[in-house]
Amino acid sequence: xxxxxxxxxxxxxxxxxxxRILPWAVIIAVLVSAGNALSRKFFQVSSNAWxxxxxYLFGVIFLLPAGYTLxxxxxxxxxxxxxxxxxxxxxxxxxxxxxxxxxxxxxxIVWYGIPNFVASFESGETSPxxxxxxxxxxxxxxxxxxxxxxxxxxxxxxxxxxxxxxxxPDPMQPAGSSEEEELMQELKAELTKAxxxxxxxx
Amino acid sequence: MTAFLIxxxxxxxxxxxxxxxxxxxxxxxxxxxxxxxxxxxxxxxDLLSPSLLQVLPQRVFGIMMNDVLLALPFFTFMGLxxxxxxxxxxxxxxxxxxxxxxxxxxxxxxxxxGALLAATTGVVSASVISMGLISxxxxxxxxxxxxxxxxxxxxxxxxxxxxxxxxxLIILADQLGRPVGDMYQGAIIxxxxxxxxxxxxxxxxxxxxxxxxxxxxTEVMAGRTDKGRSGARSLLVAFIIxxxxxxxxxxxxxxxxxxxxxxxxxxxxxxxxVVFAIACVDRLLSLNLLSQIAQRTIFAMVPPLTLIxxxxxxxxxxxxxxxxxxxxxxxxALVLALAKQRLNLARFQQAMxxxxxxxxxxxxxxxxxxxxxxxxxxxxxxxxxxxxxxNLPGGEMGFLIFVSVFVFIAAFFLDFFELAFIVIxxxxxxxxxxxxxxxxxGVLIAVNMQTSFMHPPFxxxxxxxxxxxxxxxxxxxxxxxxxxxxxTGQIYRGSIPFICIQLAMVILVLMLPxxxxxxxxxxxxxxxxxxxxxxxxxxxxxxxxPFD
Numbered sequence: 206x207x208x209x210x211x212x213x214x215x216x217x218x219x220x221x222x223x224x225r226i227l228p229w230a231v232i233i234a235v236l237v238s239a240g241n242a243l244s245r246k247f248f249q250v251s252s253n254a255w256x257x258x259x260x261y262l263f264g265v266i267f268l269l270p271a272g273y274t275l276x277x278x279x280x281x282x283x284x285x286x287x288x289x290x291x292x293x294x295x296x297x298x299x300x301x302x303x304x305x306x307x308x309x310x311x312x313x314i315v316w317y318g319i320p321n322f323v324a325s326f327e328s329g330e331t332s333p334x335x336x337x338x339x340x341x342x343x344x345x346x347x348x349x350x351x352x353x354x355x356x357x358x359x360x361x362x363x364x365x366x367x368x369x370x371x372x373x374p375d376p377m378q379p380a381g382s383s384e385e386e387e388l389m390q391e392l393k394a395e396l397t398k399a400x401x402x403x404x405x406x407x
Numbered sequence: 408m409t410a411f412l413i414x415x416x417x418x419x420x421x422x423x424x425x426x427x428x429x430x431x432x433x434x435x436x437x438x439x440x441x442x443x444x445x446x447x448x449x450x451x452x453d454l455l456s457p458s459l460l461q462v463l464p465q466r467v468f469g470i471m472m473n474d475v476l477l478a479l480p481f482f483t484f485m486g487l488x489x490x491x492x493x494x495x496x497x498x499x500x501x502x503x504x505x506x507x508x509x510x511x512x513x514x515x516x517x518x519x520x521g522a523l524l525a526a527t528t529g530v531v532s533a534s535v536i537s538m539g540l541i542s543x544x545x546x547x548x549x550x551x552x553x554x555x556x557x558x559x560x561x562x563x564x565x566x567x568x569x570x571x572x573x574x575x576l577i578i579l580a581d582q583l584g585r586p587v588g589d590m591y592q593g594a595i596i597x598x599x600x601x602x603x604x605x606x607x608x609x610x611x612x613x614x615x616x617x618x619x620x621x622x623x624x625t626e627v628m629a630g631r632t633d634k635g636r637s638g639a640r641s642l643l644v645a646f647i648i649x650x651x652x653x654x655x656x657x658x659x660x661x662x663x664x665x666x667x668x669x670x671x672x673x674x675x676x677x678x679x680x681v682v683f684a685i686a687c688v689d690r691l692l693s694l695n696l697l698s699q700i701a702q703r704t705i706f707a708m709v710p711p712l713t714l715i716x717x718x719x720x721x722x723x724x725x726x727x728x729x730x731x732x733x734x735x736x737x738x739x740a741l742v743l744a745l746a747k748q749r750l751n752l753a754r755f756q757q758a759m760x761x762x763x764x765x766x767x768x769x770x771x772x773x774x775x776x777x778x779x780x781x782x783x784x785x786x787x788x789x790x791x792x793x794x795x796x797x798n799l800p801g802g803e804m805g806f807l808i809f810v811s812v813f814v815f816i817a818a819f820f821l822d823f824f825e826l827a828f829i830v831i832x833x834x835x836x837x838x839x840x841x842x843x844x845x846x847x848x849g850v851l852i853a854v855n856m857q858t859s860f861m862h863p864p865f866x867x868x869x870x871x872x873x874x875x876x877x878x879x880x881x882x883x884x885x886x887x888x889x890x891x892x893x894x895t896g897q898i899y900r901g902s903i904p905f906i907c908i909q910l911a912m913v914i915l916v917l918m919l920p921x922x923x924x925x926x927x928x929x930x931x932x933x934x935x936x937x938x939x940x941x942x943x944x945x946x947x948x949x950x951x952x953p954f955d
Contacts, residue, residue, distance in 0.1 A: 267767045
């Protein structure tokens with residue numbers, strides 16, 4: 206178990222690193238997309254390569270962080286009924302879910318995704334649009350993203366079992382605070398500050 | 408047994424999906440697993456070809472190449488940045504001051520600001536949290552009825568579902584296969600009518616039950632002129648000058664054949680520029696023709712209006728695709744947040760990280776649903792659904808009423824992305840078979856989903872309002888009075904009148920499709936593809952359709 210928990214920690218570490226680097230793709234995509242619109246309007250210049258680049262970045266934004274999102278317990282659940290179940294039952298559902306629901310689907314896409322990428326790479330496939338980009342980087346994103354997800358699933362499985370054995374903390378608690386909570390904290394802090402200043406004046 | 412399975416594989420697949428989803432495992436994987444499980448069953452029964460699942464990576468690749476879905480991270484990012492730019496606070500404060508002296512004024516202010524926030528941030532939770540923390544304590548302080556106060560805040564927060572450039576409308580447009588611009592044009596009037604209906608309700612309360620929605624005492628209004636005037640008059644004058652200048656400018660400069668949406672957006676932005684110019688001149692030359700409150704209101708209102716122009720305007724006029732409009736909006740929001748000095752590196756990174764996480768989980772629901780529907784279609788599940796729904800009593804109207812009720816109920820269990828990516832692909836084709844206008848259909852679904860946000864006990868708007876409303880009695884910081892806590896019952900009761908308004912709105916959209924379908928007027932100048940004749944002499948090469 207200890208060895209497994211080490212593996213789990215290593216996987217989580219890798220996904221955390223991805224979770225720090227990948228967000229920058231968001232602002233890059235924003236700049237590329239706005240740049241496309243502006244250059245088309247003002248310079249009548251439109252490049253298929255740049256139009257496709259923003260879509261590749263979209264792939265980076267949703268595929269590569271799939272494992273990180275799982276780590277942060279970010280994938281949506283319908284937990285209206287399930288949240289009423291005892292904690293241990295929920296953990297068992299989680300374990301069976303990872304093994305029988307998540308692994309088959311993810312493995313299958315990785316399994317078929319690799320030859321799909323290799324074929325594209327070896328044939329030097331490019332986009333059918335004039336001046337378009339090579340296709341293989343986009344096709345690589347699919348098995349890569351699902352590969353990270355597979356690893357995150359493995360780590361999650363180890364932690365669920367570990368928690369049932371009392372060896373590690375509950376993996377289903379969200380690690381960070383949510384965006385909404387942060388907004389609340391911030392607004393509250395600002396409002397109290399404003400009130401205090403008003404009080405000082407009086 | 409086998410025969411039964413073959414006969415009923417589609418309904419069995421559908422109900423096993425419901426069971427799997429209720430287990431509480433992430434929906435994306437339950438969907439995909441269900442698709443794969445039944446693909447294997449189908450292959451075992453010789454219903455399906457063994458190569459069926461090989462196309463999956465290509466399907467994921469197809470989602471990546473969907474330009475419209477890229478708008479999802481852009482609009483999310485824009486909303487998160489604006490949330491932090493302090494725009495909501497500025498707006499609520501100034502507009503509240505302005506309307507305060509009128510009976511029910513704070514409630515009007517909340518609705519007006521809710522509509523403006525809806526058109527910029529587009530996030531229900533953010534609007535409700537801001538209004539609940541800023542406006543609710545003031546309303547409680549001056550004796551608003553608790554249910555009126557909470558109801559107005561929750562309902563105004565949900566306006567972001569329906570007022571363009573709502574993310575909801577983009578995803579619906581994508582799933583129903585219609586241009587986002589059409590969906591926006593179709594949703595404008597229902598969105599504005601709804602805002603008006605909320606205001607009418609507050610006016611009704613203020614007239615008949617003045618104690619439930621009092622005016623604010625004049626001595627608490629900051630920014631009054633020395634003579635004790637509210638300062639609203641100079642603002643009104645500035646607004647009227649702005650309107651006149653815009654009207655003259657529009658009739659001189661803008662092509663009369665421009666679409667309605669383009670004209671609305673152009674006048675709005677022209678108007679806000681003129682008013683902004685007046686305020687700037689007044690401040691720079693120290694003319695002080697405008698009251699302090701008038702100036703502050705203008706400076707708070709112009710940035711969101713400019714952003715709306717940046718996003719909607721570029722889309723309506725055709726400069727940018729909806730996705731690029733979202734990118735421009737995000738860039739605008741970034742500039743705004745930087746200008747207000749509300750942004751540091753940590754917050755910026757947080758906003759990007761939250762955007763990425765939301766995009767990832769939302770698109771993964773679509774990935775899961777793609778795997779599901781690959782098999783579901785292969786076993787003719789789509790025909791099964793179509794057969795069920797086509798035979799509903801009442802034909803087209805019966806179908807629409809069924810869809811409204813179904814979406815309303817399903818929204819208790821599923822969030823917006825689940826509805827859009829799982830339910831819409833099932834019912835959309837049926838609507839198409841009926842020959843229903845798909846934009847109208849989409850707006851109808853959007854209004855229904857909006858209702859479910861404020862419906863007790865699961866409505867998200869109510870949930871966020873509960874988490875920011877005072878849960879304990881507290882001493883008010885200004886008056887020192889003890890103020891009783893807001894109970895959950897009060898919040899639930901407050902939502903009831905607004906749910907009724909919402910239901911009336913659903914019925915109105917059903918009875919008056921013209922409220923939505925006017926978007927077609929924008930297309931009368933388009934060329935009808937059926938009437939085009941192309942006569943090309945010479946060799947007849949390449950004239951065949953690629954689909955022949």
